[in-house]
Amino acid sequence: MRILGFMTGTSLDAVDMAVLETDGEEIQAFGPAGERKLREATRDLLLETTTIARSWARGEPEPAIFAEARRAVADEHLHAAQSFIAEHGLAWSDFDLLGVHGQTVLHERPTPERVGRTVQLLDAERLAAGCGRPVAFDFRTADVAAGGEGAPLAPIYHAARARASGLAAPVAALNLGGVANVTFVQRDGALLAFDTGPANGMIDLVVQARGAGRFDEGGRLAMAGSVDQGVLASLLARPYFTSKPPKSLDRFDFPIESVEALSLEDAAATLTAFTVASVARAYEWLPEGERPKQLIVAGGGRHNAHMMRGLGEALHGISEVISADDLGWRGDAIEAEAFAFLAARTARGLPISFPGTTGVAEPMVGGRIVNPPPVGEAIA
Known part of the structure; x- marks a missing residue:
């Protein structure tokens, strides 16, 4: 599979992108990689969203700003990727799948009294509709619901990257x-x-x-x-x-x-x-x-x-x-590559988290995939 992976970190600096050809077990080839700085309006919105998320009490309705931020994150990824693929002479149809982490605005590790809580914002349906390709996302939720830490998720890719070297x-x-x-x-x-x-x-x-x-x-x-x-x-x-x-x-x-x-x-x-x-x-x-x-x-x-x-x-x-x-590794693109790799594993039903990485009882599959709407249908 040829997959475009994305990562946006908590520094709110840029959208990192990397192309990987992989079956989710081994790496067949590396495509181009790069970044696009976040637009200031998006960065300001995500800073505000993060502040609100930190005071969001468990059991309370989701803050209204989350929906706005999800749309903004999707649009930011689409904007970044469009210029990236044009720069490298690519087209959306070149990709089998996108692997997108989304923007973390809250992460609480589990305790003996309660499961953890983690929030990565992305309107995956909006992104899939905009690019016309399936989008793998929401990689952490299942692990956290099963009592895991939800992080880190890159280790299985680190192992594959080491083998490739x-x-x-x-x-x-x-x-x-x-x-x-x-x-x-x-x-x-x-x-x-x-x-x-x-x-x-x-x-x-x-x-x-x-x-x-x-x-x-x-x-x-x-x-x-x-x-x-x-x-x-x-x-x-x-x-x-x-x-x-x-x-x-x-x-x-x-x-x-x-x-x-x-x-x-x-x-x-x-x-x-x-x-x-x-x-x-x-x-x-x-x-x-x-x-x-x-x-x-x-x-x-x-x-x-x-x-x-x-x-x-x-x-x-x-x-x-x-x-x-x-x-010879691409030090600024490792995490974007990792989420391309995890997208392939999600597509194939392979585990993405493990007892030694997140503390789950047994290796766990994770992530969800949304497909673009049929041609001619719009998404709100």
């Missing part, structure tokens, strides 16, 4: 997005994956709150600051880090108030050190014989030189820290 297990892949998540592919092929802690999300929020831009470009602010060891120790003392994986996070689970008394530079330095320390702690859940020789880093955080340097120092003698690009 001829890498022998054990293998580790780290995504540094709003939240950091790691996949460990063990010698027997078993997957252990979980969110290690915040990555760019907290830093972005601090930088934005202080009117200094949207993110710490290249880690320049952090490099100019000093780590507050007391604040760092208090962050690392939170119960999440002693909770056994699999486990998941929302980018807002750790409040930025913890660094509000610090200068911008010291706050960035402290939060960068927090990301580094939480990734290093992830290795404590591995048997020593399963520790990989390399940690392959994807996502926006790999462009943060200060963060990458810190990871290299923290994991010295354990794993060499390398950018995904050094292996």
